[in-house]
Amino acid sequence: MNTKPEPSLHPDPLGSHPTRLRPEATARRMGAEREQQVDNGRHSERGCVEDQPQHAVTFKSAAPKAFGGAAAGAPLPQHTAALRADANEFNYEELIERTGYDFGLSRRSFVKVLGAGLLISVSLPALAQESGARGRGDFMGTGAKSLGARIHLGADGSITVLSGKVEAGQGARTELSQAAAEELRVAVGRIQMLLADTAAVPNDGMTAGSRTSPATVPAVRQGAAAARELLITFAIHQWKTSRDNVRIVDGEVTEIAGKRSLTYADLAKSDEAPKLFARAIPSDVELTPAKDWKVLGTPVFRPNARDIVTGVHQYPSDIVRPGMLYGKILRPPAYGATLTAIDLAPAKAMPGVVAVRDDQFVGVAAPNSSAAESALTAIAKTAKWTAAPPQPSSKELFDYLRQNAEEGMDNPYAGEIAVAKALRRTYDVPYIQHAPLEPRAAVAEWNGDELTVWTGSQNPFGSRRELAQAFHISENRVRVVIPDFGAAFGGKHTAECAVEAARLAQGAGKPVSLRWTREEEFTWAYFRPAAVIEAEASLDPRGRIATWHFININSGPNAVETPYAIERNHCRFVRSKPPLRHGSYRALASTANNFAREVFMDELAAVAGSDPLDFRLAHLENARLRAVLVKAADAFLWRKKIKLADASVSFGLACGTEKGSYVAACVEVEIDHSQKTIKVRRVCQAFECGAVLNPENLRFQIQGAILMGIGAALREEVQFADGKILNASFGKYRVPRFDDAPDLDIHLVDRPDLPSAGAGETPIIAIAPAIANAVFRATGQNVRALPIRL
């Protein structure tokens, strides 16, 4: 950055927010800004041996690229794609589309600033770097800069471990507590885990991408091991003895042949402690090998269970501050409709009600939610909107995505396809909603120009930055606190609710609680991206796959590459123009890619006259994936069962890998042809994610992923037309309930010899294709879309 904004206008020393630099974003405040961290649609190494263009294995330049929503009819404006090469190490993409709220400068003053030439000398590549750096901060975090930033030892014996990760039900609080307890040599109950308060904890990156287990657990272990070594060294110095003469048990260093002992409290009280804890955590500290684990690797339940079952725990929507008001936001009648006029007087006339308009932002705050609702209803009647621009509906979604694909999809093996036994299929995967049971919620409180927000987000430091940007204040004036909240599934990476609450609180001069309604969550949160997948393959005379061509349009590159050993394959991701605001989801695009690939594999097996299990094994060299597939098939008695399949009871299997873990599922389904219903009766799933950190929590994540996968396989689909969501309620968008839960037979394949991979996402990717394959077997009809319909 070589241009600094005028200080009086820009208290933020960073002065580099893209929302200020891009007039389009400011003008279209209901729009969104996207950071896309990896763009790795590419060929496999093998594929590149062929005459494939080499660009596919290299990353595109970091220049920002406008894409998506640019069509006349699309409701979303400018997007920025920022690329991150390092994220590709784990083949992972996070999609973040932020809303473009900008409250610091009015549109007029913004234009004035631009006109004064203060900002326009910033070059576009500089912007891209800026945006890439932010992406990295969000995703990977900076970690603890000192031991004291990770672990606080109290003179009273308390042990507080700090992490920027969040707890949304996935078990981070438990596993990080175990990680610290293991290395500190204390019982897990001794650990107080302080999560996600940006004023107190290190930035461990977003809680996303299954990264807590492989990245944050080791980081916490490293800090805890360093603290343990400090205690041991402290004792050795005090007693002028050698390491061989001491041992550490239960948080206490004792002399093996003596009676003296020292604890973490003693270390905390020592004069050297402040200096020792100000140092960086050494990278060479020895971690306990998995074979010696006593706390990690064992089943531990959530530490705050009692507060959950008594209702004492305060979720973000439960936070109450003195003098707090309750907010409501005016939403446009359709995506892309713009507010042209509104009269706030009817709301302002109501007792205790505050009404705020800031360009397209309109909201009210009142002493209770009903009063806020009445006030909003009163002013909504006076609102004038432009008509929503023409935009595609869910009925034409897949044609629209295909027509707007940004690159050609020619099959490089077309010549061979023409003369061989070949199949070509197109698979459609709809938008779905995460629908966490706690909708977005935030409480915002200003103290002068300092802002504190309590909210449910997977991205505490990213939320802090989003708030700082929206209000043009420095990040160190914003504190974001994330209480353990009511689930996310990749759906809470952004801070729009927090920004809205903060704008209302600013207008009201009082703290404001804003809780989105279910309808708002279904409409104004982002969606799992929809996908069209084009698959084409040819078989050689022996019935093996000779060529494989597989393209994901729109939803992303996660698991787009085939894990099967196919010499000649070409797999890639092609962007399109998403008509809805989309973002991350549990396993994101691998839900679509693995569905299409595994369904296609069964169709190819049928053409080859081969059993689906044999057909897969014949193409599978990856030992870890083979192991889970064989495990699931054996446990399910696949070879015996498959002979019993008929039109009403059938069986299917599928497998896959993503984010370093491996899954295979066998399912039994019951089909009622007259009612046109599919019931999943039994799921046998094998899963491997390296060394298991907590088998109880792992099973729970697998169970949850299976249930969520069943919902997406059988029912979930966002319907929309004319810029409106048509099924924005649990009454119209059915998610799995008790009677949808099948018998579950889960097999953990523990590999203590391997590093732990995350496990909250991958267990979802085999379930939809396994169900589809069971339906295909029963009906003979190819399944070409989700949700599966008879």
Next chain:
Amino acid sequence: MEASVSFVLNGKPQTVVTDSERSLLEVLREDLHLTGTKYGCGEGQCRACTVLVGGDCVPSCLTSISDVNGMEVLTIEGVAGAARLHPVQEAFVAEGAFQCGYCTVGMIMGLVGVLKKNPGASEADALSELQKHICRCGSYAKYLKAVRQVLNSNEGDA
């Protein structure tokens, strides 16, 4: 329309003067600061807001405050004894039967309601009530274990 509504809340008399159209859920949470009862959908579809009114499981989001005049209302805050958790709560803790936990209080209230009505309730009775609830984390298998633990210990008591 302002009204004075008197009811028994978790065993103690309670009077609120407020707009009679407001939901029980909102009054519990915003006026009485009993935030254990959760909002999930506002249309009775998820039952995170379940409370007992006159011994019946009801979605408090669809119940007007005026509807509870003269009634007994039990919320999650009134379920545990002074010294120990309710057996249903104990079972949910023992099984670790929740992920995010946002639906859990509603599930617990649903099961408490079934058992209050019929201490000898069967698993089918319990599940027909819990079928109304949504757990988006998909913890149903664990919830079922907790339900069975409660019902089995009930059998043992009998």
